[in-house]
Amino acid sequence: MSFLTDPRWGEAFAHLADYLGNHVRVSVAALALGLLVSLPLAIAARQRPVLRTALLAVASVVQTVPGLALLALFYPLLLALASVTLAWFGFGFSAFGFLPAVLALALYSMLPVLRNTITGLNGVDGELIEAARGVGMTPRQSLFAVELPLALPVIMAGIRTSAVWVIGTATLSTPIGQTSLGNYIFAGLQTQNWVLVLFGCFAAAVLALAVDQLLALIENGLRARKRARTALGSFGIAALVVATLVPALARPASSYAIGAKTFTEQYVLAALMADRLRAAGLSASSRQGLGSSVIFNALAAGDIDVYVDYSGTLWLNQFHRTDTPPREKLIEELKAELEKQHITLLGELGFENAYALVMPKQRADELGIRSIADLASHAATLSIAGDYEFFSRPEWGALREAYGLPFKAQRQMQPDFMYAAVASGEVDVIAGYTSDGLIAKYDLSALDDPRHAIPPYDAIVLLAPKRAGDEKLKAALQPLLGRIDIATMREANLRASGNDAAASPEAVARWLWQRIENH
Amino acid sequence: MLTQSFTFRWKVRSCVRGVLSTLPMIAYSHVGKSFAGRGTERVTAVDDVSLEIAEGEFLAIVGASGSGKSTLLRLTNRLIEPDQGRITVESEDVQAADPVGLRRRIGYVFQSGALFPHMSVADNIGITPKLQGTPADKIATRVDELLELVQLRTADYRDRFPHELSGGQRQRVGVARALAARPRIVLMDEPFGALDPLTRDALGDDYRALHRKLNLTTVMITHDMTEALVLADRVAVMRAGKLLAQGTPAELSKNQDGYVAELLRTPRRQAERLNALLPGDGAT
Numbered sequence: 001m002s003f004l005t006d007p008r009w010g011e012a013f014a015h016l017a018d019y020l021g022n023h024v025r026v027s028v029a030a031l032a033l034g035l036l037v038s039l040p041l042a043i044a045a046r047q048r049p050v051l052r053t054a055l056l057a058v059a060s061v062v063q064t065v066p067g068l069a070l071l072a073l074f075y076p077l078l079l080a081l082a083s084v085t086l087a088w089f090g091f092g093f094s095a096f097g098f099l100p101a102v103l104a105l106a107l108y109s110m111l112p113v114l115r116n117t118i119t120g121l122n123g124v125d126g127e128l129i130e131a132a133r134g135v136g137m138t139p140r141q142s143l144f145a146v147e148l149p150l151a152l153p154v155i156m157a158g159i160r161t162s163a164v165w166v167i168g169t170a171t172l173s174t175p176i177g178q179t180s181l182g183n184y185i186f187a188g189l190q191t192q193n194w195v196l197v198l199f200g201c202f203a204a205a206v207l208a209l210a211v212d213q214l215l216a217l218i219e220n221g222l223r224a225r226k227r228a229r230t231a232l233g234s235f236g237i238a239a240l241v242v243a244t245l246v247p248a249l250a251r252p253a254s255s256y257a258i259g260a261k262t263f264t265e266q267y268v269l270a271a272l273m274a275d276r277l278r279a280a281g282l283s284a285s286s287r288q289g290l291g292s293s294v295i296f297n298a299l300a301a302g303d304i305d306v307y308v309d310y311s312g313t314l315w316l317n318q319f320h321r322t323d324t325p326p327r328e329k330l331i332e333e334l335k336a337e338l339e340k341q342h343i344t345l346l347g348e349l350g351f352e353n354a355y356a357l358v359m360p361k362q363r364a365d366e367l368g369i370r371s372i373a374d375l376a377s378h379a380a381t382l383s384i385a386g387d388y389e390f391f392s393r394p395e396w397g398a399l400r401e402a403y404g405l406p407f408k409a410q411r412q413m414q415p416d417f418m419y420a421a422v423a424s425g426e427v428d429v430i431a432g433y434t435s436d437g438l439i440a441k442y443d444l445s446a447l448d449d450p451r452h453a454i455p456p457y458d459a460i461v462l463l464a465p466k467r468a469g470d471e472k473l474k475a476a477l478q479p480l481l482g483r484i485d486i487a488t489m490r491e492a493n494l495r496a497s498g499n500d501a502a503a504s505p506e507a508v509a510r511w512l513w514q515r516i517e518n519h
Numbered sequence: 520m521l522t523q524s525f526t527f528r529w530k531v532r533s534c535v536r537g538v539l540s541t542l543p544m545i546a547y548s549h550v551g552k553s554f555a556g557r558g559t560e561r562v563t564a565v566d567d568v569s570l571e572i573a574e575g576e577f578l579a580i581v582g583a584s585g586s587g588k589s590t591l592l593r594l595t596n597r598l599i600e601p602d603q604g605r606i607t608v609e610s611e612d613v614q615a616a617d618p619v620g621l622r623r624r625i626g627y628v629f630q631s632g633a634l635f636p637h638m639s640v641a642d643n644i645g646i647t648p649k650l651q652g653t654p655a656d657k658i659a660t661r662v663d664e665l666l667e668l669v670q671l672r673t674a675d676y677r678d679r680f681p682h683e684l685s686g687g688q689r690q691r692v693g694v695a696r697a698l699a700a701r702p703r704i705v706l707m708d709e710p711f712g713a714l715d716p717l718t719r720d721a722l723g724d725d726y727r728a729l730h731r732k733l734n735l736t737t738v739m740i741t742h743d744m745t746e747a748l749v750l751a752d753r754v755a756v757m758r759a760g761k762l763l764a765q766g767t768p769a770e771l772s773k774n775q776d777g778y779v780a781e782l783l784r785t786p787r788r789q790a791e792r793l794n795a796l797l798p799g800d801g802a803t
């Protein structure tokens with residue numbers, strides 16, 4: 001199969017209208033908000049050196065914060081704010097998706113606009129400003145009729161820079177729940193679907209270039225005082241915005257939003273649930289690539305309707321429990337805890353996806369390591385790798401408390417690269433996932449946990465508070481409960497980690513459903 | 520020969536002036552202004568200047584750069600504020616007037632035009648009436664009138680932009696802009712300084728004619744004594760912020776001050792040298 005006829009292109013194109021539309025909407029809203037704040041600030045600051053210095057310093061500092069971090073920071077901030085407004089003023093708002101993305105991106109867009117507006121205004125010929133006063137203009141009239149029009153080309157150049165930055169950075173708004181072209185990139189990275197990654201990057205680049213060229217046309221028209229060019233550029237921008245707004249307005253809002261965290265298994269399970277909902281005549285859309293802490297809060301707030309989490313993860317991270325009861329008891333207590341937040345624990349899928357320390361079987365045999373307790377005595381000479389969150393998760397603390405484990409070195413890795421890394425000897429041990437198909441593929445072995453430091457991690461289906469009484473939804477998902485065993489999930493994950501068309505989450509979800517039906 | 524014909528013209532004008540109202544159109548009384556210089560010292564730009572300009576009069580203020588002549592002009596319509604003294608325009612203390620309103624009723628011609636580069640000729644000329652809220656059709660009529668008045672043929676110029684004009688055309692537009700709101704007073708800051716001699720001469724004469732036709736009161740800043748003598752009824756000489764002398768050319772010629780005498784000698788010497796070099800030129 002040639003690269004160009006790869007059916008994954010078609011799959012990517014199918015999402016384009018949705019992803020691109022959302023991307024343009026969030027970018028345009030952020031840019032508009034950024035301009036609305038930056039322009040008056042710059043105008044106010046141009047003759048106040050102290051304010052000017054402070055503003056530019058703050059904007060520069062914001063610029064040094066990595067885009068992903070800035071976006072991620074806005075989520076808890078807004079969540080806290082929403083609970084405050086709910087308590088004080090009786091209304092809350094969604095801290096998920098659009099709002100935090102727009103705020104963070106708007107903040108990100110400010111520096112070039114501030115800097116160029118101040119530079120542009122200060123660069124206006126002093127003689128012309130005096131002439132403006134001389135012909136009888138008030139300071140306000142001088143600003144709007146003379147200074148701003150003359151500074152406009154420089155200001156436009158700043159807006160262009162901002163626009164390109166915002167469009168590029170908007171791809172990072174996927175993990176906080178805002179659909180964007182970043183969905184291609186995050187999904188592609190997680191499932192090692194490079195076609196998707198390329199497609200996402202390419203689409204974002206084309207969009208950035210197109211907007212930049214349209215704004216360049218406006219800037220050029222302003223500089224050369226050619227009204228036609230300015231009008232053409234403005235028309236292009238307006239057309240782009242309208243084109244992305246129309247389908248959003250025309251399309252009925254999808255009734256069920258299915259959440260997925262940032263790894264392959266989650267993409268497959270989300271696709272599986274979406275298929276079940278559609279089969280039951282419900283409409284469904286997925287919100288993929290959500291951060292581990294974002295997704296639970298999004299469910300609690302009703303921003304998503306359903307997703308799959310793991311009992312141990314909630315036990316430790318959400319409810320901060322340190323005891324490790326037997327699995328049935330843990331599920332029971334978890335159910336009670338969740339009910340306090342009106343979240344429904346619909347049931348278990350039937351498999352467990354626990355964190356496990358994993359090393360090549362051959363190496364483990366050589367060193368005589370069968371359990372984590374055996375590993376402890378070798379740890380000082382070994383290195384360990386985990387995903388981005390593992391070393392800050394309570395599981396890691398519990399493991400170290402139970403076994404010691406003074407590893408020589410710790411590394412963080414993209415989850416899908418860890419298995420290859422440990423198989424090739426790049427690292428000695430990884431904190432992998434027990435349901436991962438790659439454990440079998442690379443002939444690795446998951447070490448026993450004799451002291452039960454790590455709690456059970458049964459995959460459980462959670463429903464949002466507003467779906468607690470939704471029998472249609474429950475009925476649609478019921479056939480999945482208890483029907484996916486660990487071997488099946490491993491195979492599904494292995495299939496999804498491949499790098500061909502049959503490895504798309506949708507295709508694997510269909511395979512998985514056939515397995516469930518036939519058993 | 521040149522000077523004789525000038526003296527004759529002054530006499531005629533002085534008579535005209537005598538008939539007009541005795542209340543000055545513009546009056547400066549002990550006006551002073553200083554600016555922050557380097558460090559803590561202050562630079563005095565205008566030092567205790569008292570001067571009166573009658574209605575219908577054309578006064579030229581002559582001085583080297585840094586003599587304070589431009590500062591004095593800017594004080595008149597409150598582009599800057601005085602430290603000491605009192606300035607009245609049409610008998611009204613400018614400090615009591617609304618500065619924006621004051622500027623709208625005083626025409627101002629800037630050095631090298633200072634036309635707004637993003638506005639067409641018509642928009643530049645019509646700016647003050649527009650600020651005053653004059654309806655667009657009236658502004659359009661007024662713009663055509665003014666283009667005619669400053670000898671720029673209407674259809675050709677009104678939609679052009681300043682960068683498409685020559686220096687002389689730009690300054691004609693500058694004059695038209697100053698006259699748009701029918702001011703009784705026009706202030707001119709070295710209006711013809713950057714122009715070539717022929718254009719400069721033509722524009723000076725044309726403006727002089729306008730001044731008379733519209734019964735304007737004009738204060739013109741220049742560093743060129745010849746220009747001042749040729750165009751103005753009366754000349755004031757400034758040096759280092761002080762008003763050294765004022766009067767008609769005849770009055771000035773009697774002034775004992777060395778600097779004033781030197782300023783007056785230069786154009787005369789040039790005229791005599793030219794007369795010698797160009798015999799038979801039509802000055803007789």
